[in-house]
Amino acid sequence: MISELNQRSRDIFRLIVDAYVASGEPVGSRTISRRLGMTLSPATIRNVMADLEEQGLLYAPHASAGRIPTDAGLRMFVNGLLEVGALTDEERVTIEAQCAGSGRALADVLSEATGMLSGLSRCAGLVLAPKTDRPLKHIEFVALGPGRALVVLVNENGLVENRVIEVPVGLPASTLQVVSNYLSARLVGRTLDEARQDVLTEIQEQQTELDELSRRVVAAGLATWSGSAGMDSGQLIVRGQSKLLEDVTAISDLERVRSLFEALETKEAMLRLLDATGRGDGVQIFIGAENVLFNHSGCTMIISPFQNSREQVIGAIGVIGPTRINYARIIPLVDYTAKVVSRLVG
Template identity: 65%
Template sequence: MVTPVSPLTDLDARSREVFQRLVDTFVETGEPVGSRTLSRKMSVGVSPATIRNVMADLEQGGLLYAPHASAGRLPTELGLRMFVNGLLEVGALDTTERTRIETMCQAAGRSLEGMLEEATTLLSGLSQCAGLVIAPKTDAPLKHIELVHLGPGRALVVMVAANGTVENRVLEVPRGLPPSALVEATNYLNARLAERTLDESREAILADLETDRSLLDDLSRKVVAAGLATWSDDKPGAALIVRGQGNLLNDVSAVQDLERIRALFDVLETKEQVLRMLDLVIDAEGVQIFIGAENDLFTLAGCSLIVAPYQNSREEIVGAIGVVGPTRLNYRRIVPLVDYTAKVIGRLIG
């Protein structure tokens, strides 16, 4: 029978070192760790027999478990939590990694979506996990709008918000539309968009067109109507970007691990559930770590989530970025990666 977990402060120095080195080895290999392996890693000479006794005590305390009778030990999810809270020594990013993160994010220009995609792809590659980013729909006032001809029946709408973010959308417009109609529609919209959100602009434009049909010619009116229809079709809520799911299949050796990854894939495909990730950090500061059953989004997958919010210039939380992977994540390396990336995003979006 497992007794309640004791705080790490209740453990003596030898037990703490055995536990820390066991978790470090597990994170590195993903395999059960035996007493002989640990005896070679200890700072002072300790026999395998002594280490087995310490491991038995740690198992009794709920920090370790044996997957098989003759196997070494693995940390429990509670043990990993104790490790993260009490023993984790977070590493520092080197100059090369910091420069790479900033360069990749800046390469996307002023496009928020492009920057978030770059950041997520990079974070996935650096962590060798799946990268996630939540980009809530913002309702910032618009500064400028531009309609650009793409081809027969299509036009690109470039919208620049007051906070500097850029969003592009493709509209369906009447075929054979002359360039003058796009220019007229652009001028008309810009005259009514200044310092208004999309919703506010839509209401004002509908009112104008209802009261004065002479404001626009027929073709320009159709372009504006197409834009209004596109805006109203937008679904509220946050957008989700996921990159690097294939990384989760690296080094999967056990059948149960593969099943966990498959379960995680199912969760990631159910984007509505993953969007709840923002709720986990909306009132938090800094990086948050959720291990296994602590996060009801990924309980079945037996995975860990490391996530941090990012803020705009008004110190409002506008999104979250993180990684998800097996519980044997390299927490020491990934925590500063997530933290720094979130801060870079917040600085660039203004």
């Protein structure tokens, strides 16, 4: 579509998008005229804006002279007119320092990277933690309250996974310690998939000294990681959702943000979407209605997969923000962060 625009239309459209990204407000012809240095009259600019609106690139959000870009307009801008900025040396150093993984659990590194992206972009940061297929180094069952316990798994990469399970009410703490010791002896140093069936077979054939209550707790713990609901799905970490509330000025904006928060809570749908980013190459951008999860929330997601040393995609990191997100600044931030994380996960 961009090839159908003459240079004047391109210049005016770029200025409209730049002004909208900066202010979030509809942009009028007089604003564009001032930015052009009065080389074109407001009337001429209004005619160009009317043409752009007819082509589906602009629309009027209410009865005013101002226009804002549509999702299709933003997509055309990103694909054909956007001039992506370059990170400064200081920004690169900051990203590398915040993501430094020496001596820290991988989950902490990823959480820190996500929070850093949120702060630099003023959007919500998110990361899909890598699938857990490394051998385990720790497993523990912790009492939470009547009828509930927390199962904690830590793999050799330092990635921590927690699951809440139901246990018999009144279960003594000593039983949870017995279960932790039993599974540690059989799981540590092996992947969960390698060891799960051996443990279940041992229990089913009663080749263990565990009592019936302990066996039930062991089976419940292992069941939390079975099938698609287990650790193979990865872990979604979201940081900085409050950033999305900072520029809310109208009830309609607040409703869109609430809609986004609800979408962020649908973890399975988010994981499917993030997993799909692994099929692409480099930074991917989902704008407004292009994104089935956010089409009612007026949001953009900029995300990039990261890889291990075998060049296998194992996760993704990025940001979610309003469609007027600062694309030129945030795209290189996400791209470089994903590359730094790829080096760390090895």
